[in-house]
Amino acid sequence: VCFSEKIVRLLSLSFLFSEPDDVRLVGGGSRCAGGVEWYDQGEWRTVGTSDWDQRDVAAVVCRQLGCGSTVSVPPGNTTRGFRVSCSGSESSLRECFRSYDFLPGLTVICSESVQLVDGAGLCSGRVEVKSNQSWASVCEADFDRQDAEVVCRELGCGAPAALQGGLYGGGEGQTWDKEFQCKGKESLLLDCDTSDRENNTCLPGNAVGLTCSEPDDVRLVGGGSRCAGGVEWYDQGEWRTVGADDGDQRDVAAVVCRQLGCGSTVSVLPGNTTRGKNIICSGSEPSLRDCYRMYDLLPGLTVICSGNNNRL
Template structure:
């Protein structure tokens, strides 16, 4: 039965009310009913969903649909001979792990409806609850009453390509203006992804840059970092500063509040030596003694912001460059 909330209102006569069958009848009209429908309205019209198959053979097959990769997207199940979606209620990482293992992956996590494309057709299962030991999702407990569900509640999964700790946690810098600055990405569960900006600061950037072979570095916020694509792996990264690898810091893999607009970047220093640091030069001017002021800092030439820079600051710079300042 499909409740009235899932059924398009009819029009014309409402014939039957208070239908009660034992289940042995060959026709609906052989069941008990009341033909007084004066208290019924078309917003109470009932619907049905007839099963294409009642065979248990091959029932419970899973697939991932409408995702950005074969291992992540909307989770669908074949039930009663028909593919349909699964409602988000009570579905968490334990259920996602069972589903991903059934699909042949080593493990996985749940993707909430907010980051899952809405399906169409039938919503099959609700309130799926697994212990984690099941070999198939259909062996978990579930409810087929989906009256409170819609395709806005469709759940997704992200199945891991690898669960091996070997080589996990490798870092790279992508989409930057130089090899030492850009979007920070991490290889986790066999797949490259980005890191969410929340609570990521210069201490975390220093750990990341040292892991990448630089002497230190600073964090670049999403505002000046090119958005990535694919998976966002880590959230709420917090390092003490003594870690040799970013994955040794504390972090959360719940990225429900993150998107690629929150991708963090780093600027790793080419040098941390104080020797020769702070050299100045004048560039892009119409004379050798006037133009843009550049400074060499952390082994790299860069500019100086004009905010709060005054004549007294210019005087210091000019004297350093060997000029008289009037």
């Protein structure tokens, strides 16, 4: 069975929300932070999601509200709501899937002032800054490595891995009219000093693109090196085993090796007696956070990667 057919079976119930302004964040102190609610049949209802879907659903919520990229998904929301599952690329929750099992409510903090767009995942894309209620691309000449360190940190990603004009498209619309002068230690990009640009034009194709490394939320243990061992992912303060069925093992292994910067998969070893949540990947995802997680327990996955530790 192909990957797309499996996902269609697992997420078979699609739905439409009622109106464009039918999503909000409550209790977080601003319109870009709080518990996720959607308006349905005359009242606001909690949106729930599985741990593995949280980042993708959060990305869609932040995008729909015009609040930039996801900064964090805090735990501890005790309210439960209908389960929503997204791929992360949708423009609104109306394009996602809903099923009728109840899961813990989702709480989201969005960046509000900076986002990465048109990238392969949550930690890559063209840099855009919010200006006068609209988003503006940043010219490559006005953005350096220290600025990139602040953006990656603000969005909850790892260190900058690639920085280049036109890396994720040239951008459309307005261009940010200041030059950032970050020291690299600031918490937010808009906390950095800025100066007026000497040249008010940004040549086509020079909108800066940024790739941040993925957070270190996946590891291989017990294999003698960081590129071999049982797969574990960090969730809610502890490391948990990753399981996969026989048909998915190679695809999940490919994603793990890629995320860790460990080259390609050499082998997937049998005999791991620890069981973990079932993970389903197509094999092309940049990280396990972009895959699907189910609630059945399967034998833990043990992987040996080629050991190429070179990152972008």
